[in-house]
Amino acid sequence: MFIVILGAVLGLMHLYVWKRLIKDTTVSGRMRWSMTGGLLALAVLVVATLIVPSATESTLPVWLEWAGWLWFALVAYLFLTLLVLEPVRLVLRRWIRCPRRDAEPAQGSDDVPESMPIVNRRVFIARSAAVAAGTASVGLVGFGAATALGPPDVLDVPVRLRRLDPAFTGFRIAVVSDIHLGPLAGRPHTERIVRMINEAQPDLVAIVGDLVDGTVAQLGSAAEPLRDLSSREGTFFVTGNHEYFVDDTESWLQELERLGVQPLRNANTAIRRGGAAFDLVGVNDVVGATRGDGPDFERALAGTDPTRARVLLAHQPVQVTRAAENGVDLQLSGHTHGGQMWPFHYAVRAVQPSLVGLSTVDDTQLYVSRGAGFWGPPVRIGAPPDISILSLQAP
Structure with missing residues (x-):
């Protein structure tokens, strides 16, 4: 249709x-x-x-x-x-x-x-x-x-979290979304993104969906440079809607693990500094429900400590409603491309709670990246690509 x-x-x-x-x-x-x-x-x-x-x-x-x-x-x-x-x-x-x-x-x-x-x-x-x-x-x-084919902007974004332990003040998360490896964006595209992230020296890298537009056989070589991502706590990944537009979603998740990128599939992991910690949580994209692999917040948050900060990776900003209901402090998303080509951002804004940047829904902060790549036309007007470095601050 x-x-x-x-x-x-x-x-x-x-x-x-x-x-x-x-x-x-x-x-x-x-x-x-x-x-x-x-x-x-x-x-x-x-x-x-x-x-x-x-x-x-x-x-x-x-x-x-x-x-x-x-x-x-x-x-x-x-x-x-x-x-x-x-x-x-x-x-x-x-x-x-x-x-x-x-x-x-x-x-x-x-x-x-x-x-x-x-x-x-x-x-x-x-x-x-x-x-x-x-x-x-x-x-x-x-x-x-x-603009679309040029290097992404590197944005420094301070974010204050109400339950963050002071030990994590200055903790840096590199957020990159919507890389969209495909026929028009191949290995050099990945190599540039990896180089720019590494130059920022983040503590953790979060890839929040829409990494690929093709199969492992077609794009495995293009994704290979991801193994060179360097950060103290590692690189984490959640699925976007485009990961479910290919027939081998599972193959991609296995390939990413081989490259040292850890998928969070309705799961969480504790990020620790000495005796302090916050919970990094990931949920599958909403389109995954068509494959029996949709978001499950109850499972994703199981075992997390409600007294410490929760940072959620979720591809689509619209998932922030469920995040707020479940006491998430910060949701990191992409999907919108910032509208990619003005004036089409008005249509995107009509179906998503936020187009780009930092906003708040109830007690949950939402950060939306414009993405580092493009989908469809290799054109960005009014929405340059970005890699965002979020610097966490305690209250």
Whole structure:
């Protein structure tokens, strides 16, 4: 159903873009047919990019993946920019007049009479709008691609926990989410993230879901650098929704253990400094329920000490409601990508309690990372990637 709805939306977007960029700017003939054929081919490419990897076990060539996802972003911004220009276009159609000439040209003269339009007013306005929309959209997508493919921001975030033992003051947790290893983000992407985390010298590393978009056979080499993550207390992982979009979730969890990354599957572990401790807890992503592997807060919190701080790893911010009900002090999440491409963050914010950063739900603090990678278009606008270093503070 999701694919059908998305396909219908993409179809309408392409139809509108065709109307404004091709039909309104050209006359009937070979040029219009050629441009229409090119746009249709790009529409088919976008649909194939969305459907082929998820509906079949095959993958598109990498260059086609790049082309498909970049066009996805470009057509989205063409659609939005042209919509914004609609009021301007309507006003101009009413008030703007094209230059005209006065008299018939003399025989052999190159002059054009003023009574003869140099160009049809509607076509002139349509072409002007098309150039403006194209320039703005290409600029936005180019900037967004440079942001998405560039190094993540490293954010230092102090967090005060009411039940944290003073022995843990200054304890640093590196939070990284939504790495999204896949055809467009491979081993160099992982190596850069690992290097940046290690340079921050955290006490603990938390990978809060959506690490991979493929199987171990496809992406095992890309994930290999995770074995080089270095911290005093180790690296921990919880599943995101994308871990359940592949058929070998269990294989990935085993592979991560082999790489020295400890999955917390509805489980907890005590982090100790001398006689002091806090409980690190992890719950599975909500999508895991479709595989009989959903979140289980009762099991995850079993055996924890209610008198000491509890830090929860949970991929989706929406899980904070259950976290607050169970007395969690701090939940670390990702999933939202900070919206990834403005203005789509408004839609994400409508279904999640927080888009990015630190907030509070009842007595539970929620920290949401924008993620270190991207999903779909390799484009980030208004939501740069990040790796967050949380410095815990006692009351």
